[in-house]
Structure formats: structure tokens, C-alpha cells
Amino acid sequence: MKPISKEEYDLKCSTRQLFELMSEKWVPGLIYTLSLGPQRPGKLAGRLQGISKKMLTQTLRNLEDWGVVKRTVYDVVPPHVEYSLTSLGEKMVEPIALVHDWAQENREDIAKVFGNRLASKTS
Amino acid sequence: MKPISKEEYDLKCSTRQLFELMSEKWVPGLIYTLSLGPQRPGKLAGRLQGISKKMLTQTLRNLEDWGVVKRTVYDVVPPHVEYSLTSLGEKMVEPIALVHDWAQENREDIAKVFGNRLASKTS
DNA sequence: CCGTATCCTGAAGGATACTG
DNA sequence: CAGTATCCTTCAGGATACGG
Secondary structure, eight states, X not given: OOOBOHXXXXXXXXXXXXXXXXXXXXXXXXXXXXXXXXXXXXXXXXXXXXXXXXXXXXXXXXXHHHTSEEEEEEOOSSOEEEEEEOHHHHHHHHHHHHHHHHHHHTXXXXXXXXXXXXXXXXX | OOOBOHHIIIIIOHHHHHHHHHTSTTHHHHHHHHTTSOBOHXXXXXXXXXXXXXXXXXXXXXXXXXXXXXXXXXXXXXXEXXXXXXXXXXXXXXXXXXXXXXXXXXXXXXXHHHHHHHHHHOO
16 A cells, blocks of 8 residues: 655645645635625624634634635725635635535534544543 | 524534544544555554654544544454444545545645645744 | 734644553 | 653634724
8 A cells, every 4th residue: 555655644635735724613614604795794703603803803814815715995984894705715615515515414423423522532 | 694603613513523523634544544444553654654653543542432443452462453444434434535536626726725824824 | 893912721743752 | 563651832712902
């Protein structure tokens, strides 16, 4: 069996990279929500209950840096800002949808694994 | 637009749970490798270059706790141990393959996003 | 309304050395 | 060969308070 080099696993494996990108806590939620249309921060915060102002801004800034999200500022008072997906961002919706669909069909199994994981952490 | 409650996002969203499970550094690699057949720890370490003995054991223990991997010990000297996927583990190969395939077809885009991410970290 | 700055805790994960 | 134990660094991410 062919070995997977360290460099390959760390830097070249797109599969792992994708999982890593998507595991940032609010990333899938934000991308998915933005795929429904451009949104203002207030709306986003309202939809993703539990996200703090800090994490909202921070995650959006990251997505912006990654080239996934675009920030548009309207110069009015009070401030009006809108976030939308770039074309790159649109593409990222695909794997989320893929995993989402599979996850829906297999939620029992995931719940089992995830539950066992939580249980083993607290022991 | 319907809000996603904190509890829903944290505890009920199978999509996020799955991403979270798979983002543990060596999890996708180990599950995928084990899907090629039962393996001894030595073989696994040889294949996943860069994994430390600690992380190998630790991750395998976790997967065992989650019900994804089975550990079989043959009582001989020197010790002989084998790891294999449970039926639950076999199922987990599916989403990995799904993401893997998509990632292969879109490695350019992922590389772009991932690269931008790395770049923005070091600035 | 939108964003920034600081502080703080836990957890991930690598290095190393030791056991049967 | 397989596994355990310790130490240490980094960082995600939450709480809180302030600014335009």
C-alpha cells in the first residue's frame, strides 16, 4: 500500500483541507445562509442563534480573506453593510449541500457516533 | 427566514457534526485507510507519514469509543494487534468518499481558498 | 447598527521518554 | 511491536466592554 507523505497529508490533500475549512464553527452555516441571498450582519446574527458579534465579524472577515465572501458597504447613517457570496463562494455551497444531504439520510448514525464521542469526553 | 437555534446548530445539525468529526486531523485518513482492509498499527503509521505514535493510538482509541473502529488483540509475543472498521465505520466511508471525489474535481478552487487562508494567517 | 480590542479558558496536537 | 505518560505550544472561540 502506497504511503501518504506528511506533506501530502498536510498540504496537498484537498479532502482534508476541505474538512478543515468547513469545520470552523460558523463557516458552513454562514455560507449556506448566504447562499439564500445577500444578507446584512443583523439578519445573519438573527438567523444563526448563539453566534457572538465577535465570531460573526471574525468569521466573515476570514471568509472575505479566503475570497469566498464579498462585503459591500453603503455609505449611509446608520451604517448599512451587506455580505454576499463570490463565485468561489457559490462553488463552496456544493460540498456543503452534498454532506448535508448525506447527513440528513444518515442522521441516526451520525447521532450515534457523535453521541458516543460526547459521552467518552466526559468520562 | 427561519432562525437556527443555538441548540439546533450545536447539537442537532448533523451536517456540522459530521464536519466536526471528520476535521480531527487523522480521522479521515485512518477511516479511509482502514476501508482498504484491517491493519496493524505499524502499517497504519507507515502509511500515514507524519503521524506520531501518540496521535495514532489516541485517534484509534477515539474511533473505538465512537463505535467506528474495532480493536482485535492476538495474545502472542511480540504483541499483534489489528484494527478494522465496524459496520458503522463502513458507513462513514461514504461521506469521506463523497467529499473526496468533489475535492478531486475542484482541487484548484480548494487550493485557492486554502492558500488564501494560510496567507491571511501569517499577516 | 456595525465593528474593534482585550482577556481568558479549554482543547488539539506535537515531542520526548518510558514500559511490557 | 504496541502502548502509556508528561510536558508544552498554539489557537479556536466565548465574554465583555468600548467606539463611530
